[in-house]
Amino acid sequence: MHLVWTILIGFVAGLVAKSLTSGKAPGGFLMTSVLGIAGSVAASYIGQALGLYPAGQIAGFIASVIGAIVLLFIYNRVTR
Template sequence: MSIITWIIVGLIAGALAKWLMPGNDGGGWLATCGLGIAGSFAGGFLGSLLGIGASGFVGTIVVATVGALVLLFIYNRFIR
């Protein structure tokens, strides 16, 4: 996938991660969308390393959302 696609998917994944893991985040929606973009890159990279390639748009959203949820969890636990 292209980088632009991962950024768009990351924005969607960040919104989904915020919806799935509600709470008081320090950065609000902007930081969560940034974590979503980073999570989509991390999820896509780790998925390709492990051979769990996301096929189709829904699979890509799932991989990116899982990556965003992991980064959001780490952010809420350790950084905040």
């Protein structure tokens, strides 16, 4: 069940990250969702593995948004 919540939070984190990044980014809604989910999964597992926060904390959502922003930034630089 934790993975389902991580994916849902990743979807929202991707939308938040897309709204926070400026300019016209390549990729549409699907790519934003995929990058948000990937950022969320990576940030959740890395943050919890390092002991930065336990599961279910707001810090996980913040880390998910940061992870999604980083992945969107990398994707934008690679596709340009």
